[in-house]
Amino acid sequence: MLNINNLHAGVEGKQILKGLNLQINPGEVHAIMGPNGAGKSTLSHVLSGKSGYEITQGSVSYQGRDLLDMEPEDRAREGVFLAFQYPVEIPGVSNIYLLKAALNAIRKHHGLNEVDAMDFLALVKDKVKLLQMDEKFLYRAVNEGFSGGEKKRNEILQAAVLEPKLCILDETDSGLDIDALKIVADGVNSLRSQDRSFLMITHYQRLLDYIKPDFVHVLADGKIVKSGGPELALELEAKGYSWVEGQAA
Amino acid sequence: MSSSAEKIEDLIGQEYKQGFVTELETETFEPGLDEDVIRRLSKIKNEPEFMLEYRLKAFRHWQKMAEPDWAQLNIDPIDYQAISYYSAPKKKEDKPQSLDEVDPELLETYKKLGIPLDEQERLAGVAVDAVFDSVSVATTFKGKLKEAGVIFCPISEALNDYPELVQQYLGTVVPTGDNFFAALNAAVFTDGSFVYIPKGVRCPMELSTYFRINAANTGQFERTLIIADEDSHVSYLEGCTAPMRDENQLHAAVVELVAMDNAEIKYSTVQNWYPGDKDGVGGIYNFVTKRAECRGVNSKVSWTQVETGSAITWKYPSCVLLGDNSIGEFYSVALTNNFQQADTGTKMIHVGKNTSSNIVSKGISAGKAQNTYRGLVKVAKSADNARNYTQCDSLLVGDACGAHTFPYVEVKQPSAQVEHEATTSKISEDQLFFCQQRGLSAEDAVSMIVNGFCKDVFKELPMEFAVEAQALLGISLEGSVG
Numbered sequence: 110m111l112n113i114n115n116l117h118a119g120v121e122g123k124q125i126l127k128g129l130n131l132q133i134n135p136g137e138v139h140a141i142m143g144p145n146g147a148g149k150s151t152l153s154h155v156l157s158g159k160s161g162y163e164i165t166q167g168s169v170s171y172q173g174r175d176l177l178d179m180e181p182e183d184r185a186r187e188g189v190f191l192a193f194q195y196p197v198e199i200p201g202v203s204n205i206y207l208l209k210a211a212l213n214a215i216r217k218h219h220g221l222n223e224v225d226a227m228d229f230l231a232l233v234k235d236k237v238k239l240l241q242m243d244e245k246f247l248y249r250a251v252n253e254g255f256s257g258g259e260k261k262r263n264e265i266l267q268a269a270v271l272e273p274k275l276c277i278l279d280e281t282d283s284g285l286d287i288d289a290l291k292i293v294a295d296g297v298n299s300l301r302s303q304d305r306s307f308l309m310i311t312h313y314q315r316l317l318d319y320i321k322p323d324f325v326h327v328l329a330d331g332k333i334v335k336s337g338g339p340e341l342a343l344e345l346e347a348k349g350y351s352w353v354e355g356q357a358a
Numbered sequence: 359m360s361s362s363a364e365k366i367e368d369l370i371g372q373e374y375k376q377g378f379v380t381e382l383e384t385e386t387f388e389p390g391l392d393e394d395v396i397r398r399l400s401k402i403k404n405e406p407e408f409m410l411e412y413r414l415k416a417f418r419h420w421q422k423m424a425e426p427d428w429a430q431l432n433i434d435p436i437d438y439q440a441i442s443y444y445s446a447p448k449k450k451e452d453k454p455q456s457l458d459e460v461d462p463e464l465l466e467t468y469k470k471l472g473i474p475l476d477e478q479e480r481l482a483g484v485a486v487d488a489v490f491d492s493v494s495v496a497t498t499f500k501g502k503l504k505e506a507g508v509i510f511c512p513i514s515e516a517l518n519d520y521p522e523l524v525q526q527y528l529g530t531v532v533p534t535g536d537n538f539f540a541a542l543n544a545a546v547f548t549d550g551s552f553v554y555i556p557k558g559v560r561c562p563m564e565l566s567t568y569f570r571i572n573a574a575n576t577g578q579f580e581r582t583l584i585i586a587d588e589d590s591h592v593s594y595l596e597g598c599t600a601p602m603r604d605e606n607q608l609h610a611a612v613v614e615l616v617a618m619d620n621a622e623i624k625y626s627t628v629q630n631w632y633p634g635d636k637d638g639v640g641g642i643y644n645f646v647t648k649r650a651e652c653r654g655v656n657s658k659v660s661w662t663q664v665e666t667g668s669a670i671t672w673k674y675p676s677c678v679l680l681g682d683n684s685i686g687e688f689y690s691v692a693l694t695n696n697f698q699q700a701d702t703g704t705k706m707i708h709v710g711k712n713t714s715s716n717i718v719s720k721g722i723s724a725g726k727a728q729n730t731y732r733g734l735v736k737v738a739k740s741a742d743n744a745r746n747y748t749q750c751d752s753l754l755v756g757d758a759c760g761a762h763t764f765p766y767v768e769v770k771q772p773s774a775q776v777e778h779e780a781t782t783s784k785i786s787e788d789q790l791f792f793c794q795q796r797g798l799s800a801e802d803a804v805s806m807i808v809n810g811f812c813k814d815v816f817k818e819l820p821m822e823f824a825v826e827a828q829a830l831l832g833i834s835l836e837g838s839v840g
């Protein structure tokens with residue numbers, strides 16, 4: 110599904126990703142951990158097409174296509190979804206309006222008709238229930254005045270409605286209280302399927318207790334320096350990043 | 359500047375869809391303005407004697423006046439002698455024509471503009487007065503309205519058919535010497551709509567006037583007068599477009615509204631005059647004096663405007679709240695783009711007791727445009743318990759535009775409550791990227807954000823206009839994110 114090969118990328122002349130390799134197959138859940146400033150969010154931005162990044166080397170193929178050559182909205186329409194580390198507020202635009210506009214843009218791209226208003230409402234309410242959110246959130250402006258945890262939950266609501274193929278979660282667990290973490294994890298688990306893949310960026314092993322990854326990678330200084338199974342996360346928790354960073358050097 | 363900021367600026371490419379010219383035979387005055395021109399104008403319109411006097415008085419006053427220079431506008435000098443003050447399609451005979459007799463060219467023009475003048479085709483519930491350059495060319499549903507007692511006709515016709523009624527009200531809200539452009543209008547106005555809603559009547563349909571400038575080197579001087587007698591209600595809509603031309607053209611209008619006891623007037627405008635090209639060449643100079651008097655107790659006037667066109671907009675629809683408990687409202691969206699300039703806002707003058715006013719202004723500035731809100735809230739000593747609430751928001755799209763806010767408040771009555779809130783925000787690259795990451799094009803994202811920003815105003819528009827207004831904003835923001 111996703112094949113990242115020797116990716117080098119930077120911003121404003123600063124090199125951040127320095128030869129990153131990663132392969133994700135359909136249905137797999139990959140967790141990426143790593144110290145602050147290692148380049149995790151940068152990776153998520155480069156994959157989703159945020160402007161301002163310079164790709165100096167390497168390639169990314171997604172479903173057989175050159176991902177880096179696609180417009181950000183086309184990547185989204187083809188199923189790349191990023192749950193942002195810091196979701197933005199959009200005053201005046203209601204959550205439900207955004208969801209509908211986004212869903213219709215994606216459907217149009219795939220040659221489908223606009224979603225029927227009643228069907229859409231039923232779908233959205235179903236997902237709101239899944240994430241145990243109050244329906245009132247649908248009619249509030251996107252993220253405006255939402256608490257940190259509510260914003261994160263709202264990102265997963267969008268994923269649930271838009272049903273992406275590759276779901277990148279950038280620290281979705283940060284800022285969630287214990288109960289919310291469980292609810293969001295349940296939401297993510299319900300999205301798991303044979304042809305949907307996840308790339309989860311996190312600092313905390315606890316998330317991985319709820320969402321069992323197939324692989325855990327350590328990203329340090331712009332590269333994947335170690336990969337393993339879920340047990341790697343436990344080991345990291347015990348020994349800290351200096352352990353892998355020392356190994357890599 | 360990052361590439362995404364450039365993209366936002368690009369977004370503002372403007373595609374003006376009403377810029378065509380209709381070819382037809384016209385009767386047009388040579389450019390120039392003197393008393394003789396005014397006499398000819400009055401004669402051609404077959405006006406009663408008092409009108410000529412009115413015009414000449416205004417003209418003499420105007421000659422002594424100077425153009426106002428207090429607005430935040432950069433205006434190339436206007437040569438008033440280079441303008442033609444009358445241009446009208448040639449008619450076979452000179453008296454009122456029925457719809458079937460209107461030149462097919464003209465019907466076609468309005469059809470192209472989305473305003474079918476055929477009563478069958480027209481969306482039921484909206485009557486239209488079509489003003490083409492200096493004359494009204496057709497008015498629909500006049501008969502049906504007359505059955506309800508409502509007078510809806512070109513003002514030139516009203517001057518012939520109801521001279522006393524016009525004389526009683528004309529210039530009582532905006533006096534001839536009110537300001538430079540109002541004086542000019544009083545001297546040379548050619549057409550516009552006249553509306554009279556009798557006591558106790560709720561106008562059975564929406565009334566609307568569609569103003570079209572077609573001829574080159576002419577000015578359009580429109581005059582509209584709406585009187586809502588006691589316990590009546592009317593909703594009126596106004597739309598405007600013009601061809602694309604490299605020369606600036608002048609549109610100087612005066613609109614007067616009078617609301618008697620318990621009467622309500624809802625006046626909505628979608629102004630889409632040609633704004634000039636992306637380098638700032640051409641476009642309409644729009645200098646408008648719009649004022650309402652809430653003369654009666656419990657009367658209410660509501661101005662709603664969506665201003666997307668014109669090279670220059672100078673316009674302050676106002677309410678003089680004379681009657682006790684009267685209400686004035688102003689809801690405005692002003693979008694400026696490329697080199698457009700707008701200096702617009704409102705004046706709410708509280709005179710009666712318990713009067714209240716509500717102002718919601720949304721200014722959107724893109725490209726290299728300048729957008730100014732200028733508002734006055736004045737509470738006289740007599741206006742016990744007057745209330746005003748003003749919300750004034752600016753949205754910037756890109757880095758090269760400007761937004762300015764000048765709220766003036768004069769309160770002479772201590773029991774008055776006047777509140778003002780203002781915000782300025784900018785569409786950020788992060789917001790755009792977020793929307794794109796959800797599958798929207800950058801264009802649709804900007805349009806969605808701008809429409810969200812204007813929501814509070816759009817909901818005040820009649821349904822049909824709200825849809826048009828949203829589409830119009832979309833077009834104005836169309837065509838450039840690469």
Ligand SMILES: Nc1ncnc2c1ncn2[C@@H]1O[C@H](COP(=O)(O)OP(=O)(O)OP(=O)(O)O)[C@@H](O)[C@H]1O
Pocket residue numbers: 120121123125143144145146147148149150151152194
């Ligand atoms: N626009 C920018 N200009 C300069 N440096 C930048 C810019 N954006 C990111 N960086 C730097 O790139 C490095 C990687 O940032 P990134 O956000 O990818 O880290 P991260 O791994 O997500 O960290 P965290 O765990 O704290 O979220 C950091 O040192 C950051 O300061």
Ligand SMILES: [Mg+2]
Pocket residue numbers: 149150151194279
């Ligand atoms: Mg990060």
